[in-house]
Amino acid sequence: MGEEPQARIRATKTLSNARFALESHEIEQRRRDGGWQTVKREIYRVGEGAAVLMLDPRRGTVVLVRQFRAAPFVNGDPALLAEACAGMVEEGDTPEETVRKEAEQETGFRPRDLRHAFTLYPSPGATSEKLHLFTARYDPAERAGPGGGRPEEGEDIEVLELPLDRAWAMVGAGEIIDAKTVLLLQHLRLERAGAG
Numbered sequence: 001m002g003e004e005p006q007a008r009i010r011a012t013k014t015l016s017n018a019r020f021a022l023e024s025h026e027i028e029q030r031r032r033d034g035g036w037q038t039v040k041r042e043i044y045r046v047g048e049g050a051a052v053l054m055l056d057p058r059r060g061t062v063v064l065v066r067q068f069r070a071a072p073f074v075n076g077d078p079a080l081l082a083e084a085c086a087g088m089v090e091e092g093d094t095p096e097e098t099v100r101k102e103a104e105q106e107t108g109f110r111p112r113d114l115r116h117a118f119t120l121y122p123s124p125g126a127t128s129e130k131l132h133l134f135t136a137r138y139d140p141a142e143r144a145g146p147g148g149g150r151p152e153e154g155e156d157i158e159v160l161e162l163p164l165d166r167a168w169a170m171v172g173a174g175e176i177i178d179a180k181t182v183l184l185l186q187h188l189r190l191e192r193a194g195a196g
């Protein structure tokens with residue numbers, strides 16, 4: 001690891017502040033050769049998110065949620081994405097609390113044996129988002145509700161339960177294209193193979 005860079009913010013402008021703030025920063029930054037440069041960077045300040053991939057160790061199944069995602073849609077890609085259950089970390093909540101709430105709202109299943117896997121920047125060049133990723137166990141006999149999300153917020157979420165191996169095959173086939181989901185599936189596979 002190199003040293004932390006020397007840098008400072010010279011100016012910040014809020015370009016848009018609808019759902020989250022889109023900021024433009026002028027940053028003075030020392031290059032590795034010792035020279036200084038000023039760069040302009042636009043950052044979408046979306047806060048933090050948390051996701052959980054739940055496994056039933058007895059049957060080897062995982063729970064995914066499928067919902068319409070606008071970003072792949074406007075890119076012209078398939079827009080019904082199968083993903084690990086996720087939500088934004090609301091103010092005052094911990095990432096653990098977020099995944100417990102989201103799991104129940106979106107899937108009806110209650111995560112047990114919640115384990116933190118990693119905290120990552122999924123797209124550090126474009127957004128400030130930090131994602132906290134967890135694995136958990138679930139028991140299909142203990143389902144608290146049907147899931148589906150909050151219709152009053154426009155959520156319309158289908159719950160999928162499928163074998164971990166089948167989900168991994170969907171990654172290879174390009175049918176699962178969400179990064180956090182691929183990482184968590186891989187993590188569970190390694191764990192089950194005894195490497196985790």
Ligand SMILES: Nc1nc2c(ncn2[C@@H]2O[C@H](COP(=O)(O)OP(=O)(O)O[C@H]3O[C@H](CO)[C@@H](O)[C@H](O)[C@@H]3O)[C@@H](O)[C@H]2O)c(=O)[nH]1
Nearest residue numbers: 019048049050051086087088089102129150153154155180
């Ligand atoms: N009004 C409005 N509502 C929005 C907008 N974007 C999303 N919403 C609504 O805001 C809610 C967000 O639901 P969450 O479950 O909290 O988040 P998420 O959309 O599943 O996103 C999660 O995964 C993303 C990445 O896969 C993460 O980027 C995000 O941080 C979070 O973890 C949903 O009801 C959605 O319809 C918007 O631009 N405007």
Ligand SMILES: [Mg+2]
Nearest residue numbers: 085086087106
């Ligand atoms: Mg969600």
